[in-house]
Amino acid sequence: ATPTALMVGIGRGASLGILIKGQDALEASGVIDTVVLDKTGTLTTGEMTVTGVDGDDDLLRYAASVEQGSEHPIARAIERGAAGLDLLPVENFETLPGLGASGVVNGHHVLVGNAALLASHDITPTQQPGLAGQGGRGVVYVAVDGVFAGSIVLSDDIRPSAREAVDALHGQGLRTVLLTGDDAPAARAVAAGLGIEDVRANVLPADKAGVIAELQADGRRVAMVGDGINDAAALATADLGLAVVTGTDIALKSADIVLVRDHLGVIPDAIGLARKTRQTIH
Ligand code: ADP
Ligand code: MG
Numbered sequence: 347a348t349p350t351a352l353m354v355g356i357g358r359g360a361s362l363g364i365l366i367k368g369q370d371a372l373e374a375s376g377v378i379d380t381v382v383l384d385k386t387g388t389l390t391t392g393e394m395t396v397t398g399v400d401g402d403d404d405l406l407r408y409a410a411s412v413e414q415g416s417e418h419p420i421a422r423a424i425e426r427g428a429a430g431l432d433l434l435p436v437e438n439f440e441t442l443p444g445l446g447a448s449g450v451v452n453g454h455h456v457l458v459g460n461a462a463l464l465a466s467h468d469i470t471p472t473q474q475p476g477l478a479g480q481g482g483r484g485v486v487y488v489a490v491d492g493v494f495a496g497s498i499v500l501s502d503d504i505r506p507s508a509r510e511a512v513d514a515l516h517g518q519g520l521r522t523v524l525l526t527g528d529d530a531p532a533a534r535a536v537a538a539g540l541g542i543e544d545v546r547a548n549v550l551p552a553d554k555a556g557v558i559a560e561l562q563a564d565g566r567r568v569a570m571v572g573d574g575i576n577d578a579a580a581l582a583t584a585d586l587g588l589a590v591v592t593g594t595d596i597a598l599k600s601a602d603i604v605l606v607r608d609h610l611g612v613i614p615d616a617i618g619l620a621r622k623t624r625q626t627i628h
Contacts, residue, residue: 375616380569382558385528390508396427443552509541518617523545530547533547582600
């Protein structure tokens, strides 16, 4: 390997908004055939908004009270959605990664999260708000004292640059996979809007790395693009881990490439650059 070509590659990367951590990352990028993309916060902005509440007046208040203890973007959105309501103190708060949160509010046990969370308590959501339309529209369910109480609909906009980036990856002959802890309908809505055919939904944070390993066992050379704490193990397992700029410190540490431009075009750019640099080196 000629260090000069490597330096030029890394220098050019920096000017595009791509920080490449070393030669191994650059080498790996050149042979990638599959790109796994996290949904929330990567393909979508992660800046969610409550667009609808299906349930009685206290539903949003109870849900927002529980969410005070959670760091998840959904929690922030629900709190914003409940602005003006008096939130209540929460006891026994628990965060359930990839599922939701729970706590005791006003003497009532409140669960806020996805269908899998309710299912784990043998609770079936009885209303299913329409998930039609594009955008990462998600639903969070609320149960009180073990009984389904209603749902909160959230919008999570697809990043304007996502479609172009996915098209470019396909144009480079790469296969794409959408990986998320979210429910299948929300995942499929985003995937359909972007032309991603392979969708892996309801994957718990702890299982994300396993999905990457499965793809590798099938002989695929995998790049993982993620943002959050949930993706750290998957980023580290992948042949190449790319973290988007909004990523947490943990995601950044486990990533080989850090994308510091707020445009998903940096993903195909990084892979294209690595391929070119690799040709120069060898
Ligand atoms: P992603 O894989 O898309 O980044 P996460 O693994 O963080 O998503 O979460 C997966 C799903 O779990 C969310 O889409 C949501 O349905 C549910 N969830 C996680 N945390 C919370 C929370 N604090 N409140 C409500 N729902 C949550
Ligand atoms: Mg995420």
